[in-house]
Amino acid sequence: MQIREYLKEHTLLFDGAFGTYYTKQFRPEKEESFFPEYVNVSRPDRVKAIHRKYLSAGAHAIKTNTFGAYPGILMKDAGETKKLITAGFSLAEEALLNHLSKDVKNRPETTGEFARRAGQERSAEASGEEDYFIFADLGPAPGEEEKERILAYQMAIDSFLETGARYFLFETLPEEKTVLEAIRYLKDQCPGAYTISSFAVMPDGFSSEGCNYRDMLAAAAGESAVDAVGLNCMSSVWHMDHLIRQIPDPGKPLLLMPNAGYPVVRGYRTVFEGNADYFARILARDAGQGVAMVGGCCGTTPDHIRLLADRLRENPVRHQGGQGPVFKEPDPALGQDHGKRSDQHLYAATGSDGNSSDKGSRDSGLSDRGLSVSKDQDAFYQKLMSGRKVVAVELDSPRGCDITRFMEAAENLKEAGADIITIADNPIAKARMDSSIVAGIIRRQVGLDALPHMTCRDRNLNATKSLLLGNYAQGIRNVLVITGDPIPSARRDEVKVVYQFNSRKLMAYMKALGQEEGTFPSPMHIFGALNVNARNFEIELDRAREKVQAGAVGFLTQPALTTEAIANICRASETLRAENSRIRLLGGIIPVISERNGRFMQSEISGIDVPDALIERYVGKDRADCEEIAVDSSLELAKTMEDAVDGYYLVTPFMRDYLIRRIMERLPGR
Structure with missing residues (x-):
């Protein structure tokens, strides 16, 4: 079954975090902790073990351990980075094969190249079974200039396509412009690829680049080469749930991968101590209201995914393939702030301009917030715009x-x-x-x-x-x-x-x-x-x-x-x-103010040019004369x-x- 067909019938459950879970399980050396992509080559058994744990927990989509697999980030050249990508994809395949081999009779179809190499034949009896998907995982590309970042994306994409990857998750993105160019490149090389563009924003909805999540999601959803959009990382499940309820329906499948709460420092380690059941309850409720894909980011573990999988099985949802979100009654255990009436929409109601329909009511309460705005507080700008x-x-x-x-x-x-x-x-x-x-x-x-x-x-x-x-x-x-x-x-x-x-x-x-x-x-x-x-x-x-x-x-x-x-x-x-x-x-x-001052500015202050002719006017003059000049x-x-x-x-x-x-x-x- 292709992923587009799968999403009409099911909520796609992704795995959780790799890097933070790897650190928690194995207490690795500093290099492995900062760059877990290395372990695709040095510790392949550990990589497969983590993939298998998430699959056993109920995930039907796993991400390759390649978030930062770019030349430069890993202090590797392009050839060595390609090896990490190839190894990362192969390890995900092997882990999935191992998981499926536990029930050979009911092994479902997987991705194209993977299915060919596994020698699988899809039977009529298996046609109703759920599928599994391996996503090529790529974080933000490195580079100061846009063209450098696009080139980094293209090199990683080419390496993944050679492995047979057809599903791509571009995640934890701080802006949309560069990744959309990369996704267009991917679709030119492989028109059948499935792409997700997922952005990372803080609880107030802004990314590390200062971009608003509404603008990024709208830009990505409006790009024909993008198949799905989403949010992941930086925010907890509560804040991410709140953010998506402030946007209009993007018109494409939505992915949510929150962090497991917020990090705290214990000794020399950063850990996440959010409640896994709370995480699962809110995400399952969001899935019940139309979110097509859910999973976990930093701090999440197989326990988070297992609890989420259990809740999704309790309330299976048939997504209507673009006919709008499905609404379910709220879970009382989530508390008053999370209780949503069944007639409330997941997405915000919008006017013709795409902005939230309650904007006027929000702006009307300025005096209630103790803020006073007087004209004299902006006298400079008013005068400037008046033409004086x-x-x-x-x-x-x-x-x-x-x-x-x-x-x-x-x-x-x-x-x-x-x-x-x-x-x-x-x-x-x-x-x-x-x-x-x-x-x-x-x-x-x-x-x-x-x-x-x-x-x-x-x-x-x-x-x-x-x-x-x-x-x-x-x-x-x-x-x-x-x-x-x-x-x-x-x-x-x-x-x-x-x-x-x-x-x-x-x-x-x-x-x-x-x-x-x-x-x-x-x-x-x-x-x-x-x-x-x-x-x-x-x-x-x-x-x-x-x-x-x-x-x-x-x-x-x-x-x-x-x-x-x-x-x-x-x-x-x-x-x-x-x-x-x-x-x-x-x-x-x-x-x-003097010859000395002029020569200092001429020699040592960047951005100021002092002509020699002006400096000569000060030569031999006293302070009073210099000030007149x-x-x-x-x-x-x-x-x-x-x-x-x-x-x-x-x-x-x-x-x-x-x-x-x-x-x-x-x-x-x-």
């Missing part, structure tokens, strides 16, 4: 705990007419007071809009979301998103640096958060950096376009001190505005960019806010 020239002034966050001088400067700049204060996020990776905390202090004590810089360095998704929620609560409505400088290190891993995503991915995550019902009652505006001093400005423009697609509403440019930089500002203004009339551009200006040269630059920008972004040197106030008094267009 704005002035953003950057102040360096305090080095220590004393904020007295910083706050004096902020007060002075507000009186001089600054529209917003920007605060850098540990520039050149040198620790200062947190930019978001400082922004909140400015908002409360000075009553002026603040724009904290937010880097991608050293924050994961949870930390980023927490910070954004805190910023919103403090009245912060604008954020400048940048990748951030790496931390210098004399030795490898002396200071660990985390970059979970780049600025474009962080912007896309923030945009998706803003679209999630109830996260931000009013918009959080995302600004990006534009390096007008880049050697290849065409690449920088392409990145700017990607940032606009990711959610950027405007750009603050790097300080422009050369004619080339001014020309690039004009070009960016013309290009980006032609493509999106709502994009706004603030031209960057930093006063050079700094004001005059800054105003000259502002005049050259006036028609191309929507405002100015002034960077304060060494907390000399009085210089900035002098420049602000004479800025053109103000």
Whole structure:
């Protein structure tokens, strides 16, 4: 029986976790624990034993032990990785043959190449028997660039097709674009292959790349090469059940493989201690309401699958082949939160736009949540969009705990007419007071809009979301998103640096958060950096376009001190505005305050070009003369960019806010 026919009659039960169960059973060496794909060659008996345990527990679909079988991840070349894939598929076949041999008379049909090699003949008597399926299992492909990840997928796919694999599970995916390209490649090579695209999201519905699960599932379900979609890993069964009840029917079979609860640390080991019976009860209920495929991810064991298999046998479900989910009465043992009336649907009701039909009712309760939104909290953006020239002034966050001088400067700049204060996020990776905390202090004590810089360095998704929620609560409505400088290190891993995503991915995550019902009652505006001093400005423009697609509403440019930089500002203004009339551009200006300061920036500060002719103007001058030159040269630059920008972004040197106030008094267009 083919899998499509099988799913019309049955819920397909997958196995549980391999890696965490292997670690629990055998306490392996560190290398095997991190890369269990190695044991396909070094410990084949253990691999087969785990497959057999899941089959004996009742699984009818098993995954090959090849989640990370890509060159690079395993520190192996393509040839060695191919051996691991070939061995992994063969071990799954051998385990299944061994399981079926216990009842030779009733052995069902298996996958194509496997059936041929096993010499099986399908009999009329066996035509009603349930089938078993071996899925080629592939996790996210490695690589910084999309083309690298696609190539890794293609190499793994080719290796699997040579083994005879025809069922493919692409799992634990953080985004959809790359895997959909890989699946299209697979279907070109093997049109009859069956493919599942399964995404991993946290309980709030966002992946490690900041992608919303609704968007990923919709994109995958809309791809003709994808046969089924699903969710696996990162979330428990309770949260995964909750997530699928917030989406419209994907129109394709749905797979659910939750974790066994959430991990805890015991000594030096990470373990899962979720209740297996609770896991089985909820998943069986979901199967009864139309989920076509169920199984387990991290922390699940044969016990979880055995309990789930028992419950599925107690309540067999005939899936109606695209005619909608089947609904069953709730299990009282699941508790009030899980009790669903029989007339409730598994999927959310949708309007014509595909959004949840209760969106309006959710948005209407803002006052009940204690959130107040006033126009003055977004005065900067309103002025920016009105067409009036704005002035953003950057102040360096305090080095220590004393904020007295910083706050004096902020007060002075507000009186001089600054529209917003920007605060850098540990520039050149040198620790200062947190930019978001400082922004909140400015908002409360000075009553002026603040724009904290937010880097991608050293924050994961949870930390980023927490910070954004805190910023919103403090009245912060604008954020400048940048990748951030790496931390210098004399030795490898002396200071660990985390970059979970780049600025474009962080912007896309923030945009998706803003679209999630109830996260931000009013918009959080995302600004990006534009390096007008880049050697290849065409690449920088392409990145700017990607940032606009990711959610950027405007750009603050790097300080422009050369004619080339001014020309690039004009070009960016013309290009980006032609493509999106709502994009706004603030031209960057930093006063050079001395010959020494100019030569330092010229030699050591990345992204700033200081022309020799400007530096020569400072030679032999005292401080007062140098400051006059700094004001005059800054105003000259502002005049050259006036028609191309929507405002100015002034960077304060060494907390000399009085210089900035002098420049602000004479800025053109103000």
